[in-house]
Amino acid sequence: MAATFPPLPLPTPLTQFFWDGCKARKLMILRCQGCGWFVHYPRPVCNKCLSTDLSPQEVSGRASLYAYTVTMQAFHPYYVDKLPYTLAVVELEEQAGLRITTNMVDTEEAALKAGLPVKITWREVAPDFVLPMFTKADA
Amino acid sequence: MASNNRVAAVGVGYSTTGRRTGLTSRQLAVQAATAAMRDAGMTPKDIDGASMLWAVSGAAPPGLDVVDSMDIAHMLGIGPLNFWNSGAGPAYIGPAVQAVAAIKSGFCHTVLSMRVIRQKLTAAEMLAQDTDSKPDYVEDDFQFVAPFGSIAPLQAIAAMPAQRHMDLYGTTEEHFGRHVVAQREWASHNPDAIFRTPLTLDDYFASRYISKPVRLLDCDYPVDSASAIIYTTEERARDFAKKPVFAESTAFSSVKYLTFENLDDIIENSPDHCARNLWARTDLKPKDVDCVQLYDGFTIIVFQWLEALGFCGRGEAGPFIAEGHTAMGGRLPLNTDGGACNVGRRHGANFCIESIRQLRGDESGVRQVPDAKVALWANAVGSFSGAMLMTAE
Numbered sequence: 001m002a003a004t005f006p007p008l009p010l011p012t013p014l015t016q017f018f019w020d021g022c023k024a025r026k027l028m029i030l031r032c033q034g035c036g037w038f039v040h041y042p043r044p045v046c047n048k049c050l051s052t053d054l055s056p057q058e059v060s061g062r063a064s065l066y067a068y069t070v071t072m073q074a075f076h077p078y079y080v081d082k083l084p085y086t087l088a089v090v091e092l093e094e095q096a097g098l099r100i101t102t103n104m105v106d107t108e109e110a111a112l113k114a115g116l117p118v119k120i121t122w123r124e125v126a127p128d129f130v131l132p133m134f135t136k137a138d139a
Numbered sequence: 140m141a142s143n144n145r146v147a148a149v150g151v152g153y154s155t156t157g158r159r160t161g162l163t164s165r166q167l168a169v170q171a172a173t174a175a176m177r178d179a180g181m182t183p184k185d186i187d188g189a190s191m192l193w194a195v196s197g198a199a200p201p202g203l204d205v206v207d208s209m210d211i212a213h214m215l216g217i218g219p220l221n222f223w224n225s226g227a228g229p230a231y232i233g234p235a236v237q238a239v240a241a242i243k244s245g246f247c248h249t250v251l252s253m254r255v256i257r258q259k260l261t262a263a264e265m266l267a268q269d270t271d272s273k274p275d276y277v278e279d280d281f282q283f284v285a286p287f288g289s290i291a292p293l294q295a296i297a298a299m300p301a302q303r304h305m306d307l308y309g310t311t312e313e314h315f316g317r318h319v320v321a322q323r324e325w326a327s328h329n330p331d332a333i334f335r336t337p338l339t340l341d342d343y344f345a346s347r348y349i350s351k352p353v354r355l356l357d358c359d360y361p362v363d364s365a366s367a368i369i370y371t372t373e374e375r376a377r378d379f380a381k382k383p384v385f386a387e388s389t390a391f392s393s394v395k396y397l398t399f400e401n402l403d404d405i406i407e408n409s410p411d412h413c414a415r416n417l418w419a420r421t422d423l424k425p426k427d428v429d430c431v432q433l434y435d436g437f438t439i440i441v442f443q444w445l446e447a448l449g450f451c452g453r454g455e456a457g458p459f460i461a462e463g464h465t466a467m468g469g470r471l472p473l474n475t476d477g478g479a480c481n482v483g484r485r486h487g488a489n490f491c492i493e494s495i496r497q498l499r500g501d502e503s504g505v506r507q508v509p510d511a512k513v514a515l516w517a518n519a520v521g522s523f524s525g526a527m528l529m530t531a532e
């Protein structure tokens with residue numbers, strides 16, 4: 001029988017904002033207040049200007065597909081009744097190279113290709129646990 | 140301290156290797172270390188340094204004993220140690236780089252370097268875990284990937300880069316299959332290989348997908364194993380039993396912290412950085428290499444290294460392999476021991492040992508590359524990796 005929960009994040013004071021954002025269905029990324037550079041994964045310093053003044057900012061959820069794989073085998077009890085699923089990395093429009101790991105949903109496999117325009121969609125994958133996923137953007 | 144310009148590999152050894160051997164980590168390490176000393180004609184008193192990496196690649200079964208380099212050295216009567224390291228790193232290239240650097244610097248003269256790896260939990264064991272009553276909490280950067288189902292290393296290390304390689308360069312699943320078939324042909328002639336039955340392309344396509352486009356036959360074979368290689372100075376090397384093989388050029392690279400999903404480039408990463416340094420530290424060129432041993436944790440990694448090292452152009456590894464260059468009889472013999480997919484997961488150490496055996500010139504049977512003088516082996520990929528060019532006189 002499938003497990004109720006996928007692997008769950010164990011937030012720290014540095015990462016709590018991201019998961020609070022997911023609960024509110026807002027995609028929040030840490031941004032340097034000195035030079036405007038987005039920093040993901042969260043770090044206490046900007047790797048461009050070394051400012052330590054960073055705060056979360058909501059991003060648009062518009063992105064392009066960078067890499068993906070259609071996973072055919074479960075490696076965690078949550079996934080045994082959810083195969084196949086598409087693990088993906090998408091590049092957010094706010095900054096070249098700014099990427100998050102996610103799942104592609106509601107998109108036929110034949111349409112998946114690096115560079116595909118995608119947009120955010122929120123999914124409650126387990127009770128009170130909401131994740132940002134992506135789907136093919138409207139043409 | 141006198142520094143040493145040239146470092147030589149003089150002894151190699153393996154432990155018993157297989158699924159759940161029933162041996163402890165210490166027993167595995169002792170087997171490999173004593174085999175390497177025996178191979179070199181060496182005693183513990185000849186050694187004054189130790190480097191080692193112990194790890195499970197993935198979720199660990201409960202109850203495994205950890206070893207480190209100090210423990211192994213002293214239990215074998217090696218010591219006092221002038222250098223040791225048991226730190227993390229990308230598989231065997233870590234202990235290898237540490238050994239070469241420590242000897243070159245003059246910190247010590249002879250290093251026992253080891254990789255001890257334990258078989259991870261099987262997929263069935265992972266699925267049998269009761270994660271509802273005992274939630275599976277994920278820390279650090281992995282909290283940003285595991286909740287989306289990036290759980291098995293192969294998804295981010297191999298499947299996503301392989302898929303992107305196909306999208307960008309037109310690489311095909313047949314290209315991956317050609318490599319798997321060619322590599323198995325090498326394995327069929329290696330008495331140490333676990334898998335020795337030749338494969339056809341049809342066998343490859345009959346192998347199930349794990350995470351597209353990666354199939355079961357694209358994955359190295361998880362085992363318990365220990366591997367040991369002993370390095371020493373050029374001056375001492377000539378006193379031991381075997382023909383010395385020299386570390387002509389060595390490179391090490393880290394381009395990102397741990398997770399593969401967040402690499403700046405999921406195809407061109409640490410191997411490209413390594414390759415630039417490796418070639419800058421030698422007068423040798425890719426055309427001088429007699430055989431290459433490229434880490435095959437997953438098939439796509441071989442493609443990444445072939446391209447990074449300049450054996451073919453970016454995106455051209457698939458056609459290069461399909462043309463037969465890496466197979467037996469080809470002009471660039473590749474993974475001549477059969478690779479980790481066939482000899483079992485030694486995390487790069489098998490490629491160092493195979494390079495040494497090829498360069499000794501009389502240990503590889505029909506796999507022997509005629510008059511081999513230059514061998515290159517490479518290990519790991521993505522966030523971190525390393526490579527070594529080895530030569531024989």
